[in-house]
Amino acid sequence: MSTDPPAARPRRHLLGTAGLALFGLVLALGILEGFLRVYDPFGQRVWGDRILLPTHFRTEFYNRDNPRLDRKVVFSKNAIGFRGPDPPADFGRRLTLVAVGGSTTECLYLTDGKDWPAVLAERLSASFSGVWVDNAGLDGHSTYGHALLLRQYIDPLRPKVVLFLVGINDVGRTAMRAQDLALAGEGVPWTVRLARHSAVAATALNLQRNWQARKALLPYREIDLAATPAFRPGRKHHEEVLAEHRQHLPAYAERLRELVRLCRAMGAEPVLLTQPALYGYGRDDLTGADLGLVEVDREGLLNGRAAWALLEMYNDVTRTVGAQQGVLVVDVAREMPKSSRLFYDYLHFTNAGAEEVAALTFDSLCPYLAGRFPQHATHPCVKAAS
Numbered sequence: 522m523s524t525d526p527p528a529a530r531p532r533r534h535l536l537g538t539a540g541l542a543l544f545g546l547v548l549a550l551g552i553l554e555g556f557l558r559v560y561d562p563f564g565q566r567v568w569g570d571r572i573l574l575p576t577h578f579r580t581e582f583y584n585r586d587n588p589r590l591d592r593k594v595v596f597s598k599n600a601i602g603f604r605g606p607d608p609p610a611d612f613g614r615r616l617t618l619v620a621v622g623g624s625t626t627e628c629l630y631l632t633d634g635k636d637w638p639a640v641l642a643e644r645l646s647a648s649f650s651g652v653w654v655d656n657a658g659l660d661g662h663s664t665y666g667h668a669l670l671l672r673q674y675i676d677p678l679r680p681k682v683v684l685f686l687v688g689i690n691d692v693g694r695t696a697m698r699a700q701d702l703a704l705a706g707e708g709v710p711w712t713v714r715l716a717r718h719s720a721v722a723a724t725a726l727n728l729q730r731n732w733q734a735r736k737a738l739l740p741y742r743e744i745d746l747a748a749t750p751a752f753r754p755g756r757k758h759h760e761e762v763l764a765e766h767r768q769h770l771p772a773y774a775e776r777l778r779e780l781v782r783l784c785r786a787m788g789a790e791p792v793l794l795t796q797p798a799l800y801g802y803g804r805d806d807l808t809g810a811d812l813g814l815v816e817v818d819r820e821g822l823l824n825g826r827a828a829w830a831l832l833e834m835y836n837d838v839t840r841t842v843g844a845q846q847g848v849l850v851v852d853v854a855r856e857m858p859k860s861s862r863l864f865y866d867y868l869h870f871t872n873a874g875a876e877e878v879a880a881l882t883f884d885s886l887c888p889y890l891a892g893r894f895p896q897h898a899t900h901p902c903v904k905a906a907s
Contacts, residue, residue: 574602626658688796801829
């Protein structure tokens with residue numbers, strides 16, 4: 522028989538129940554931790570502030586929805602986790618370039634050899650000897666991720682040139698300052714510190730980042746311009762959105778300067794590319810849709826004209842930093858035609874779009890490389906873009 526006073530019995534029962542619940546939670550988290558360390562169902566490429574790249578990876582999938590893309594897509598990663606050929610044994614004697622960016626560089630839905638860095642490599646090989654180009658684009662990565670990639674993977678590789686297609690994944694990144702401090706080992710967010718050591722924490726953090734990306738309309742989604750309604754938000758709201766984002770521009774400029782500094786510290790030449798988009802102005806030559814009035818983000822009250830003005834604020838920072846730092850800027854954003862022949866959604870390229878990006882990049886890059894690396898030049902640069 523219990524000698525406890527009657528008032529203490531419910532409390533003891535409650536404490537016992539809470540203890541069992543806590544034990545069950547810890548046990549479940551332990552099992553989940555072990556499972557995620559053995560098998561990652563999400564294919565995560567970031568743990569905290571460490572990038573994990575799958576190597577010798579190859580997959581095939583079939584496109585049944587978009588006639589502007591290949592029916593069968595082959596997507597592979599090489600021995601260092603990039604798209605393209607493995608580093609050659611005589612790497613130091615080659616003209617070596619790495620393309621860095623987000624999904625518009627990685628080109629997930631374009632089959633191997635049709636992503637714009639691969640097409641660029643083919644074009645450069647007609648004017649230079651010993652060309653090697655790899656695609657280090659990673660879906661969703663911003664300039665913060667690019668800095669981590671430079672430190673962890675590209676610095677040990679030591680290419681001669683690093684190309685950065687930047688802008689879209691930095692739009693509205695309000696939490697970047699804490700991540701920037703993490704690069705210097707200061708003020709590292711506790712979530713990142715925990716994710717360095719825990720698969721559960723890393724997965725939770727990545728799911729939260731993915732949710733933020735989806736909220737910002739960054740995932741792939743095919744756009745049917747013919748069925749997209751015209752959208753006319755008020756001019757006052759447009760100005761308010763631009764004013765809100767201007768506060769983020771100095772930090773974006775700072776991150777770009779850091780990328781330039783990191784490249785030069787490793788002996789590589791940085792090259793900046795501005796981010797193009799389908800929306801903005803004019804009419805699409807296939808559908809006749811007004812690209813300034815198409816709905817881009819109803820929740821954020823952005824039509825094509827407003828979304829383009831917003832993206833161009835970041836592109837202007839890229840242009841300015843390039844000029845200030847003496848870096849070649851390939852202004853793809855201004856030079857690429859706005860046509861649904863070239864984009865399968867508002868941002869991502871069709872095969873023809875990747876060809877156009879490669880051609881525009883080649884036209885600026887070829888004479889630049891001929892001047893910087895004359896020992897590799899074999900034939901004159903012939904304009905590629907139409």
